[in-house]
Structures are given as structure tokens and as C-alpha cells.
Amino acid sequence: MKTRNRPLSKKLVSLAVRGALVAAIAAPPITLAQDAGTDDVKALTLPTNFIQVGGDYNSNQSDKFGEYNGLYKQGAKFLGDLSVAGGDGYGAGTGTMRYALSGTDLGTTAGSLNASVSDQGRWNLGVGYDQLRHQLTNSYQTPFLGAMGGDNFTLPGNFGVINTAYKPPGFKTAPGTNDLTAQQLNSFRSEDIYSDRKNFSLTAGYQLNANWDVKLDFNHLMQDGAKLLGVAGDQVNTPPGSKYTWAGQTALVLPNPTDYATDTFKAAANWLGTKSYATLSYYGSFFHDSYNSMSWNNPFIKAPAGVPTGTLSVFPTDTISTFPSNLVNQINLTGGYEFSPSTKLNGGLSYARGEQNMGYPGSGNVGLTPLGVPDVSLHGVVDIKHVDLKLTNQSWKALALAAGVKFNERDNTTPSNPYTYNNINQAVTQNETSVNAPMSNKKTQANVGADYQISGGQHLSAGYEFDHTERWCNNAAANTAQGSLNVAVTGS
Amino acid sequence: MIGLGSAGTSWTSPADTPAAASDSAAAPASAAAQNEALKRDQICTRCHDESESKPVLSIYQTKHGVRGDSRTPTCQSCHGESEKHLNGDPSSHGRAPPDVIFSKGTYALSDEGLRAAQCLVCHKGTNRTRWDGGQHQANGVACNNCHTIHAPSDPLLSRGTQQDKCFTCHKEQRADTLKISTHPIDAGKMVCSDCHNPHGAAGPKLLNMNTVNETCWQCHADKRGPFLWEHQPAVEDCTNCHTPHGSNITPLLKSRPPFLCQECHDGPHNSKSAAGPNAAGFQGGLSRTNAANSGLLFPSTQAAARGCMNCHAMVHGSNDPAGAFLHR
Numbered sequence: 112m113k114t115r116n117r118p119l120s121k122k123l124v125s126l127a128v129r130g131a132l133v134a135a136i137a138a139p140p141i142t143l144a145q146d147a148g149t150d151d152v153k154a155l156t157l158p159t160n161f162i163q164v165g166g167d168y169n170s171n172q173s174d175k176f177g178e179y180n181g182l183y184k185q186g187a188k189f190l191g192d193l194s195v196a197g198g199d200g201y202g203a204g205t206g207t208m209r210y211a212l213s214g215t216d217l218g219t220t221a222g223s224l225n226a227s228v229s230d231q232g233r234w235n236l237g238v239g240y241d242q243l244r245h246q247l248t249n250s251y252q253t254p255f256l257g258a259m260g261g262d263n264f265t266l267p268g269n270f271g272v273i274n275t276a277y278k279p280p281g282f283k284t285a286p287g288t289n290d291l292t293a294q295q296l297n298s299f300r301s302e303d304i305y306s307d308r309k310n311f312s313l314t315a316g317y318q319l320n321a322n323w324d325v326k327l328d329f330n331h332l333m334q335d336g337a338k339l340l341g342v343a344g345d346q347v348n349t350p351p352g353s354k355y356t357w358a359g360q361t362a363l364v365l366p367n368p369t370d371y372a373t374d375t376f377k378a379a380a381n382w383l384g385t386k387s388y389a390t391l392s393y394y395g396s397f398f399h400d401s402y403n404s405m406s407w408n409n410p411f412i413k414a415p416a417g418v419p420t421g422t423l424s425v426f427p428t429d430t431i432s433t434f435p436s437n438l439v440n441q442i443n444l445t446g447g448y449e450f451s452p453s454t455k456l457n458g459g460l461s462y463a464r465g466e467q468n469m470g471y472p473g474s475g476n477v478g479l480t481p482l483g484v485p486d487v488s489l490h491g492v493v494d495i496k497h498v499d500l501k502l503t504n505q506s507w508k509a510l511a512l513a514a515g516v517k518f519n520e521r522d523n524t525t526p527s528n529p530y531t532y533n534n535i536n537q538a539v540t541q542n543e544t545s546v547n548a549p550m551s552n553k554k555t556q557a558n559v560g561a562d563y564q565i566s567g568g569q570h571l572s573a574g575y576e577f578d579h580t581e582r583w584c585n586n587a588a589a590n591t592a593q594g595s596l597n598v599a600v601t602g603s
Numbered sequence: 604m605i606g607l608g609s610a611g612t613s614w615t616s617p618a619d620t621p622a623a624a625s626d627s628a629a630a631p632a633s634a635a636a637q638n639e640a641l642k643r644d645q646i647c648t649r650c651h652d653e654s655e656s657k658p659v660l661s662i663y664q665t666k667h668g669v670r671g672d673s674r675t676p677t678c679q680s681c682h683g684e685s686e687k688h689l690n691g692d693p694s695s696h697g698r699a700p701p702d703v704i705f706s707k708g709t710y711a712l713s714d715e716g717l718r719a720a721q722c723l724v725c726h727k728g729t730n731r732t733r734w735d736g737g738q739h740q741a742n743g744v745a746c747n748n749c750h751t752i753h754a755p756s757d758p759l760l761s762r763g764t765q766q767d768k769c770f771t772c773h774k775e776q777r778a779d780t781l782k783i784s785t786h787p788i789d790a791g792k793m794v795c796s797d798c799h800n801p802h803g804a805a806g807p808k809l810l811n812m813n814t815v816n817e818t819c820w821q822c823h824a825d826k827r828g829p830f831l832w833e834h835q836p837a838v839e840d841c842t843n844c845h846t847p848h849g850s851n852i853t854p855l856l857k858s859r860p861p862f863l864c865q866e867c868h869d870g871p872h873n874s875k876s877a878a879g880p881n882a883a884g885f886q887g888g889l890s891r892t893n894a895a896n897s898g899l900l901f902p903s904t905q906a907a908a909r910g911c912m913n914c915h916a917m918v919h920g921s922n923d924p925a926g927a928f929l930h931r
Contacts, residue, residue, distance in 0.1 A: 343914035388728025
């Protein structure tokens, strides 16, 4: 704000404002509009509304340039922006109602649209939509059939197995080596890989009285598309139906589906007193994955003897798990107290429980079929606790004193069991048994210190800090297995 | 963890605070109260009018300018009664400054503690519960160092502009957001306050949840688990492997696989032995053992492209009964 040493301005516009103010005061209720008759004042005190409609032309396609802005394709695109606001809480109004509607980058895959209405001091309500496409690549090539975003990828029936004969460096390509056949090369196609996020939000608040208010926040986040994922499989020398003989391991890069939905709830009750304040809040997050696995044809299974390459009609199917649906519920209590203007205490408590119980995926690959599954799902449970407390004092401006403690614990009470399976890189004659080890940890921190400001940015500080981390596993079986996953190797 | 500093909050606001939340009911202001508030504003606006280089009157577009709300401050609520500024001070040369100066100009800037105290009269608690002792308070940052109060729209509260204000000081983070692999910060689709609470927090680095992972899992709930087969570094702290502001190694990795993995996994599968004429095992993706005694070094199948994650794809955890080695 500019301040002046000169006499008050006598400009005409200034006089008009002052005159309007005086007139308004003389005839209550006074309103800002009565003193805001000039265009200059209106421009400052009233919102500027606009709706913009235009276009964009992209001269070249680029997944990197358009990674987050939706401009990854060459060509023209519609663009729209808007901002409209009003209500009697503005300018001429003596009320408290305000509304607003705004949108940005409408017409792209990175657009957003928001609307809100409020009676300031009493309640507010808002809704929003926001979308974002993460363009990952436009140069992904694959012979697999199945749209990106799906969970099953198959090969054309005439694709045939891939020749995996070893080729040392410098070896000149020759017919019958590990080159892809012409048929296989012709099967490749390009595909854009991206992951979309679309979020619907709802916010609300209500002021109960001078000391209490409540706030609500809800988000429904939908995701689809895919992210590229490396997946491993085996090469085998004998056909399905018989025992596999491991002949090497292979890797593919496939579009792992991100068909997710996450609902997030936040609710808070805030209390504000003269010397103290507190917030009791709830946080809930519920993640849902439409798939529990992704599967694909393994093109590296060597054809049975006598069957020429390219004629194998059925490929074995491999699978990999996707991220499991899960949820967390959390209760928080935070607050502070001012012993004096210079001595203050603040801190918080949290308790959360996370759960995951999505059904285990199966496996179509004979070699990788889970052999010893003790349950159909994990029954995973994690309890998360948090405490923090901080005391500060600054009786003398140059000297700040502080002391605090903080505690975080993640107690994983998930059941622990042995799982027998055939791992990649192993023949079925060597099953493997592993015990899941649900690890827990807790971290305790404490600190006390003093800081003296010598001048400007120069400080002299001294303190002591304690930091202790502890890790453990609640399950005895897993503890026994610690150090090696392979508690048992059995033949079959 | 515990911030220390010289930015005092031991100030008592010189401002009258009739509208402070703790003292008033959240009710519409009466016509008389609105008149009184405007009269007090008029004391200032008769000079500080629309001709000011800064948009003083634009405050009437903000929440601080809704006269119908009994909590709405007057000019004096924040800037003080400023008697000497209004009536003159024989002991000072020229016009005396107002009681509280929020920006450097004709007069010297008021102490950051005093400026913050003006705001905290009303804005304490909730997201500002841990302001005292927080990094920003401890390092002499006042509210108006970041917030723009009189502008119709505070850039700090708008997506697309907030990060510019934060990057004024946090230049290293700005550089990170311009790297190859980033969150959509530079694109304006994500802002600093999506993860950080600059007003003070229990979490490290002023994160708005209690831990790093709880913060990340707000959006990346797919990585939350608990999984059947967990990867402990991922469970404990995402930043063991990721650098969230940006990296030249996709996706936001701290170093390039397989070296990232080999920082912990230095067993036979990924030898810690240096690659050299007599070295055995794998190192940096170079292998002799697979070279058919050719004597040539070439990338091993485990280290090519996505490195270890060609096969150990489920590095965040696996829910497959056959996924103990995070293959499935």
C-alpha cells in the first residue's frame, strides 16, 4: 500500500468516491455501490467476468510436449476458458452471497470446471470436475491384441513362437536365428499409451457459531488407461500338459491397466477459542481396482517337436497381479494452546486402520499356477498410530526455544502363511515355498533446542535430537523364515 | 523436526479486532455495523483510493471485503489505528508510518512476527495449528510474504500460479519440475499445497499428512496395500527410490536402474564386484558369464531397458501367491 506525505488528493474521481461514501453513510444502510459510481472503482471492486472461446493448432505431435496438457496430437483443437462471479456480497451488495463458475482448458484432456456458492460466514458449497491425461508414449509397438486399458492380451493365431536361440554379440543375423519372422513383424502396430484421471469433487462448510464450524470434502477419482509394465515369463522346451523344462526367462513390456476408482472423504469439526483451538477430523480413502490381474499369451513357449514355428494355435497364458483394492479409515485430533503470547503448545493424535482383502489372482500358466494357497485372499490389516507435541517459547524476540516429540507406528497384523508356487526361472520339478513377512515399524523422535538470531540471517543454534526406528514382524513363522524366503524346497 | 528461529509470534496485535472470530458470532453484520466499518475504511480510502498503484480497493472483491459478514476486518484491523500516520507526529520527519507496514516502500517493513500476528488474530487453528515452530515461521516468513491480500484473486490460492510464489525461494524444486519426469506441476495441474502444508505440519518437509507415504497414497492409493509380498523400502518411505519434484530418470527415480536397486541388493544376482577383466557376476548390467566365453561385455537380460524391473515388476508389492520375488 502506498502512503503519501502530500496533501490529500483533490482529484475529481477521488471527490466522487468520498462524496458517495458520505452520502451513503448519511442514508443507511450504506453500500459500497453508492460510493463506487466510477468506472475505476467498479473495475477494482467488482469481479471481471469473461468467457473465452478459441482454438489451438499443434504443428507436430509429441507425447512429451503434450504429456500433461492434452496437446500431444498434431492438429486443431477447441479451447475454452471462463470465469463468472457475482452475488450480493460483491460491490453494491450488502449481503453475503457469492457465486462463481470457472473453467480452464476446456476442450482438452487437461480441462477443469468448478462452481461454488457461499453465504459468507454461514455456509459454502462447491463442486468441481478436473481431468488430466498423462500421455506416456506414442511410440509403443506391440503384436498383442487387446485394447489398452484391458486386462488380457492375446497374440494372433498365426503369430507362432518367437525363436529364442542364443545369439552372441557380433553374431551376424541368419535365417533360423532369433530374429522375428516376417509374419511376426507384420503383426506389430503402434499404440498410444496414456493414463486418464477424472476427478469429481464436492466441498461444503457450515459455520455453526463463532467457535465452531464443520467442513466436508469428497472426491471421486476415476482412472483408466494403462502404464507400461515389464512382465516376465519362462521359455520352456516341452508343450503344456507335460512337465516344463526351463530353458530361460523372457521379458515383455505390456500396458498394465489402471482401471481404478478412489473415493476420498474428509470431514472436520473445528473449534476456535480465545487461547486454544482444536480440530477433530476423519479421513477415509477407498481404492477400487477393477482387475486383480493382467494376463497375456506367452510367445516364448517353444513349439512341440514336429510342429513348425508359426503353427502353434494356443499360447500358454501368463498372469501378473495388479494393485489390489484397499481402504483406510483415519481419525485425527489436532490442537493448540497459547499459555501466553510467547509460549505455545501444539500437537496431534491420529489412528488409522488400513485393510486389503482382494481375491488372489489365479494363473493360467501351468508352470506358475499357485500350488499351495492357504486362503483365497490376504485379510491384510495395518494399524497406523501417530502422536506429536511441540512446545515453543519466544519471550525474547531474538531467542527461540522449542521442544517436541513425535511418534509414528505402522503395525502390520496381516496373517502370515506359507505359499508354495513355481517361480519364474525354475522348472516345475522345483516348487518353492515362501512365507509372507508382514513387517511393522515405529519411529520415535524427540528434539529440544534453542536458536539465537545474531543479526539478519545469522543464527546461533544448539539442540539435541533423538531418533529411533524399530522394525519387527508379528508372525513367528515369518520370523523363522527371515533371511531367506525359501523355507522349504520340495520336489514334485 | 522441530523448527527453531527468530521469527517471533509473541506479538500482541495493535489492531482493534472487533471482528475476530473468537469474539464475534458468525452472523450477518447489521446495517449499523456495516456503516461503522465503512466509516473506518473511509478514513483510509479518502487517500488510498483507486489511484493507488496497488489495487487497494480490490480487497472488496475478496473474502476480506464482504461487508455483510460481521467478521470482515476494516483497514485498521490489519494496519492498526495508525494515529500518528493520520494526525501527524511532531517527532518524525514527514508523515509518520502506519502502525503495521506489510510491504516495503516509503516506509520500512514491519517485523515478520508483527505482520503474521495480524493475520493470526483470526486465522489460527485448523491448517495453521502447527504454525509456531514450523519451518516457515522459524525462518522469518510472514503470511503476506506469500499471500496477496488486496488482489481480487490471491495467486497463491490458484492452480497454475501458486508454484511460482513457492519457487521464488525454493529454486531447486523449480529446477526439478522442469526435468524429464515430473508431476504435472509445471502444467499447472498440481500445486505445492497438494502435498505440503506451508503453515506447519507434523509430517516431514511440511507434508500435509503424518508421513511421506501417507501423503503419496492420497493420490497413489494403488500403492498402499498392505500387500501379500511387501517391499520394505516402498512401505516405509517412497522417497527411498523416488524424488517427487522431478528427475531425469522416469518415473521420478533417484538413480537409474539397476544401480538404484543395487544400492541395497548387492548379492550374487547383482554382484557388487566391479566389472573388470577378472570380474565375475553382473555389474551395471554388464555380464561376462552370458557372453559364451567371447570375452565381450554386453548388457545382461536382467539389466536391459527397465533393468531389474523387467522381471521384478511389482516393486511396490505383489498380491499374487506366486509373487514372493515380486515377479507376479
